Amino acid sequence: MLDGTLRPDRRHGVDEPTAEPGPCDPPAHLSADAAAVWKRLSPEMISKGLLAPRYIDTFEAFCVAVVNMRKAAAVLDRDGLLIAGYRGQPITNPANTEFGRYSRLMRALGGELGLSPVATAVIGRGVGASTERTPDTSAARLLS
Numbered sequence: 001m002l003d004g005t006l007r008p009d010r011r012h013g014v015d016e017p018t019a020e021p022g023p024c025d026p027p028a029h030l031s032a033d034a035a036a037v038w039k040r041l042s043p044e045m046i047s048k049g050l051l052a053p054r055y056i057d058t059f060e061a062f063c064v065a066v067v068n069m070r071k072a073a074a075v076l077d078r079d080g081l082l083i084a085g086y087r088g089q090p091i092t093n094p095a096n097t098e099f100g101r102y103s104r105l106m107r108a109l110g111g112e113l114g115l116s117p118v119a120t121a122v123i124g125r126g127v128g129a130s131t132e133r134t135p136d137t138s139a140a141r142l143l144s
Contacts, residue, residue, distance in 0.1 A: 019052030027060055033070075037063040041115070050114045062109040069102035 024046055026038040038059070045051035051059055075095035085091040111119045 018049060019054050022053040024051050024053060024056060024059075026063075027056070030060065030063065031067060033067040034060070034063040037066045045113070045115075048114075055113065058109055058112055062106060062113060062115070065102045065106040065109060069099060069106055072096075072099035072102060 024042055026035045026042075030038065041063075042051055042059070045059075072095045076093060076099060079093055079095070081093055081096055082090040083093045107116070110116050114120055
């Protein structure tokens with residue numbers, strides 16, 4: 001028998017907090033690339049209640065992280081994982097460090113904003129919902 005299903009009766013009446021709706025336009029100071037990320041993702045996020053005015057700073061940081069991760073990836077594509085050091089020896093391209101840093105930041109901020117499959121599943125179950133399992137008595141009834 002499987003445990004951990006997302007049945008509505010297992011939510012135990014947990015109400016998810018909702019943010020006040022309002023304008024969620026990209027800040028004027030965003031770069032064109034970061035604004036493009038904003039415009040691509042924000043309509044769906046707004047429609048699902050994942051983006052509201054109080055989350056704009058976090059979403060801005062996410063959009064900038066996406067752009068910086070892509071820039072680091074472009075440098076890695078152009079120059080490779082190894083480059084010549086100051087003495088000519090092969091060293092790890094510093095863009096690899098930046099790629100990892102911005103990827104982790106993007107993943108962390110995306111998780112906060114509900115932008116990953118795992119975060120979406122957690123939001124769907126209700127953050128803070130009781131993890132206490134209720135025994136499924138239907139199987140016991142069938143066996144008795």
